[in-house]
Amino acid sequence: MKKLPTKKKKINLLTIGFTQKTAQDFFELLTKNKVKKVIDVRLNNVSQLAGFTKKQDFPYFLEKIAQIEYLHELDLAPTQSILTEYKKNKGDWSIYEQKFLQLMKERRIETKLSPELLDNTCLLCSEAKPHHCHRRLVVEYLQHHWGNINLVHL
Template structure:
């Protein structure tokens, strides 16, 4: 069994920039993996891709990586958000998507050490970042998942 890996998750909504960046630096996060499909929206505020990448580096010396293979499809998002779909159906479809994409082969435990999965949802309960973390832990069995 390989050594355990600390993996964090965070959503930026309902947090001030100060809360967001202080939480990441206090946790010792070294890399943010942005799992959003759309990361350039004006609604993202300080978490808009180019701004976020700059702030992370300047404030916490945190690297930034955008991984579209960890994002839901537009169709899935629209079905869940715009058409007010059931979470259980979204969860099932998203987990199947992660399986089809075989993310456990394209992401490594080494990459995830002191890494934080980012999306917009304030809480992890109804968020795909939690599903990614749990999916990878099922495959590898060595993740300590911390929702910030």
């Protein structure tokens, strides 16, 4: 009898930006969507502008409020030069996108992460919407390589 190919299990990968959200809205979104882990993809997570998502406070809040694990993954963050060129020098998004995707390729993130690790995980960045945020690019890059991601932007 001929063996049929097995279908890859779809993983649920979410993204969220904390800007323009209250702490209550933020944590309720994570809880309602059954997030098990938050992976912080910000290069800088210590700024006072980060509010309730500052590095020294955020893991505590996630655990105590929603029993969510925290991980800061710099391999999924842009380099300082890519970020500076885009943010401070008012760079072009399409150039940022190309440079960031090339960085993901060079870092070979598809081999460093596993779909199982990312199931029911939420990628965190600061941007309110995913359109011009690297968290969207990370997921699209992984989708291209793995092909089994169910994406939800919160």
